[in-house]
Amino acid sequence: MHSITSSPHHSITKRRPVVGILMGSDSDWPVMQRAAATLERFGVSCESRVLSAHRSPELVRRYVTSAGARGIKVFIAGAGGAAHLAGVIAALTTLPVIGVPIETKSLKGLDSLLSTAQMPSGVPVATVAIGNATNAAILAVQCLALSDRRLQRELTAHKRRLVLGIRKADREINRSRLKAPRPAEAAGRGGQGSRQLPRARVIG
Ligand code: C2R
Numbered sequence: 001m002h003s004i005t006s007s008p009h010h011s012i013t014k015r016r017p018v019v020g021i022l023m024g025s026d027s028d029w030p031v032m033q034r035a036a037a038t039l040e041r042f043g044v045s046c047e048s049r050v051l052s053a054h055r056s057p058e059l060v061r062r063y064v065t066s067a068g069a070r071g072i073k074v075f076i077a078g079a080g081g082a083a084h085l086a087g088v089i090a091a092l093t094t095l096p097v098i099g100v101p102i103e104t105k106s107l108k109g110l111d112s113l114l115s116t117a118q119m120p121s122g123v124p125v126a127t128v129a130i131g132n133a134t135n136a137a138i139l140a141v142q143c144l145a146l147s148d149r150r151l152q153r154e155l156t157a158h159k160r161r162l163v164l165g166i167r168k169a170d171r172e173i174n175r176s177r178l179k180a181p182r183p184a185e186a187a188g189r190g191g192q193g194s195r196q197l198p199r200a201r202v203i204g
Pocket of ligand 1: 023025026027028050052053054055060078079080081082084085086087102
């Protein structure tokens with residue numbers, strides 16, 4: 001069991017939630033909590049719910065059809081395997097729906113990816129990469145930023161941090177290349193010249 005909160009209506013801040021994070025099972029929470037954490041970093045209030053289109057279809061219908069009136073503006077839905085949750089939400093609302101395909105043991109999340117992304121024409125689900133709940137949250141912030149100056153500024157700052165992260169990684173990788181023995185020198189000493197370079201890390 002993965003704990004979400006003691007309350008099923010988890011609110012990140014005291015403010016009225018504007019993003020509804022749904023997941024098909026509490027086993028999805030280790031991935032989906034990254035969406036909640038990212039929204040929190042942007043100062044966006046959200047609520048997280050475990051609701052399954054397969055196991056509790058009526059609860060999904062009730063939640064989704066009442067959410068707009070309570071102030072929810074975007075849904076993020078994570079599900080694995082036969083991942084129909086995001087599609088069912090999209091069928092029930094005119095609000096934007098962002099799908100997070102959850103990685104699975106048997107098919108590595110390809111099943112989730114295809115069942116989330118391959119929606120019929122007329123009912124879109126904006127699908128992010130397998131397990132990338134962070135991107136789902138950023139996309140939700142981008143939707144909200146269309147009518148929110150503060151969020152526009154936060155997104156601009158976020159882009160700037162990405163550039164800084166890449167520049168730092170670029171500097172570090174060149175510094176370690178200068179320190180590393182050349183392949184020929186290393187080969188002469190019996191090595192393969194394969195000194196491990198640090199992995200470029202992007203600040204997200
Ligand atoms: P359990 O770990 O509870 O067995 O769930 C969940 O999202 C989870 O990734 C296994 C997987 O089943 C998924 N699930 C769906 C739906 N409901 C649950 N894909 C749905 O309605 O689409």
